Amino acid sequence: MSDPILFFDLKSPARRLRADIEKRLMAILDHGQYIGGPEVTGVEAELAAFTGAKHALAVASGTDALVIALMGEEVGPGDAVFLPAFTYNATANAVLMTGATPVFVDVDRATCNIDPAQLELAIERVVAEGRLKPKMVIAVDLYGLPADYPAIIPIAKQHGMTVLSDAAQALGGGQGNKRIGALCEMTATSFYPSKTLGAYGDGGAMFTDDDARFERWSSIRWHGTDAAKKESIRVGLNGRLDSMQCAVILSKLTIFEEELGLRAAHAARYLANLKGKIAVQTGGPDDRHAWGLFTVMVENRDAVMATLKDQGIPSAVYYSMPLHKHKAFAPHAPAEPLVNCEWLAAHALSLPFHPYLTDEQIDRVSSALLAAL
Numbered sequence: 001m002s003d004p005i006l007f008f009d010l011k012s013p014a015r016r017l018r019a020d021i022e023k024r025l026m027a028i029l030d031h032g033q034y035i036g037g038p039e040v041t042g043v044e045a046e047l048a049a050f051t052g053a054k055h056a057l058a059v060a061s062g063t064d065a066l067v068i069a070l071m072g073e074e075v076g077p078g079d080a081v082f083l084p085a086f087t088y089n090a091t092a093n094a095v096l097m098t099g100a101t102p103v104f105v106d107v108d109r110a111t112c113n114i115d116p117a118q119l120e121l122a123i124e125r126v127v128a129e130g131r132l133k134p135k136m137v138i139a140v141d142l143y144g145l146p147a148d149y150p151a152i153i154p155i156a157k158q159h160g161m162t163v164l165s166d167a168a169q170a171l172g173g174g175q176g177n178k179r180i181g182a183l184c185e186m187t188a189t190s191f192y193p194s195k196t197l198g199a200y201g202d203g204g205a206m207f208t209d210d211d212a213r214f215e216r217w218s219s220i221r222w223h224g225t226d227a228a229k230k231e232s233i234r235v236g237l238n239g240r241l242d243s244m245q246c247a248v249i250l251s252k253l254t255i256f257e258e259e260l261g262l263r264a265a266h267a268a269r270y271l272a273n274l275k276g277k278i279a280v281q282t283g284g285p286d287d288r289h290a291w292g293l294f295t296v297m298v299e300n301r302d303a304v305m306a307t308l309k310d311q312g313i314p315s316a317v318y319y320s321m322p323l324h325k326h327k328a329f330a331p332h333a334p335a336e337p338l339v340n341c342e343w344l345a346a347h348a349l350s351l352p353f354h355p356y357l358t359d360e361q362i363d364r365v366s367s368a369l370l371a372a373l
Ligand SMILES: Cc1ncc(COP(=O)(O)O)c(C=O)c1O
Pocket: 061, 062, 063, 064, 087, 088, 090, 091, 140, 166, 168, 169, 189, 190, 191, 192, 202, 203, 204
């Protein structure tokens, strides 16, 4: 019998890297700097070099990365933060934790990312209403596909807003000749184990070219203290990433480019099998998808999932509810319907996807999916 098809495969890289990870973890037991060890500055330097951003800061999670970025811009009560309604709940939670108001925006059906035309309309409505100050746009690179930064950034600038990229699902992707982390002025990512660059626990990172912003983030990450860590100069939190997780990420970085290449090859094979027969998330010619997830749109989703399951093929739905329909966020639902978010919530289906799939497995999933439609 052939190997079971896994939705994510977290064990294969652990097997490949085991000796290297053990060596790195043992080195930490020897030097004893469990917090703030050389692994932290080491991973930050490698991440900055990888993305092309001037600064990288390792933090405790992708959620902390978003919160620290918002705090760093002093986002708070009375501010409007625009974000797509089709994303993980962490994006909206981060906004609400600062006391700001999330303004949910519809997405584009093909890219699954925030629709720049809808963003413009949402900003105009907030300006016309006059109750909130447009403060920031959070663009999410859903499933690994970069948002339309060339369109979003000028719209935000025109209204005096900064742009934060929630690239939790997208490290390794890019646009033109730049990588995620260097596509806009602030980027937050996650090292949750199933992400493109996964730790063995929680973790995240932030990227910027701006020295002053980086200083603020570093301070907020360490309880809001000054560089000498003596005086609290602003409100902060414990947003540190520990040396052990940084050691794991340093090890994972040794195979990251190779894994990204495998992701791209597997996505190309799925696309060759499926294109023209089923709707697939699609970006523009300049986009380099990180392929965190491979997502198609199907009409009869529950039946398709059940048929796949019967053949031992896992699949998953990200996300079955747009954020403005969740109890916690419904008070901020816009008056007008977000039709594409609702359509995607009913149709999006993610297929098994990770670097360690075989061609035979990809072909088996593709055939089973097409037969199930
Ligand atoms: C789009 C998005 N934003 C934020 C996060 C939060 O990241 P973390 O789980 O590392 O806090 C996630 C994690 O799944 C995510 O997918």
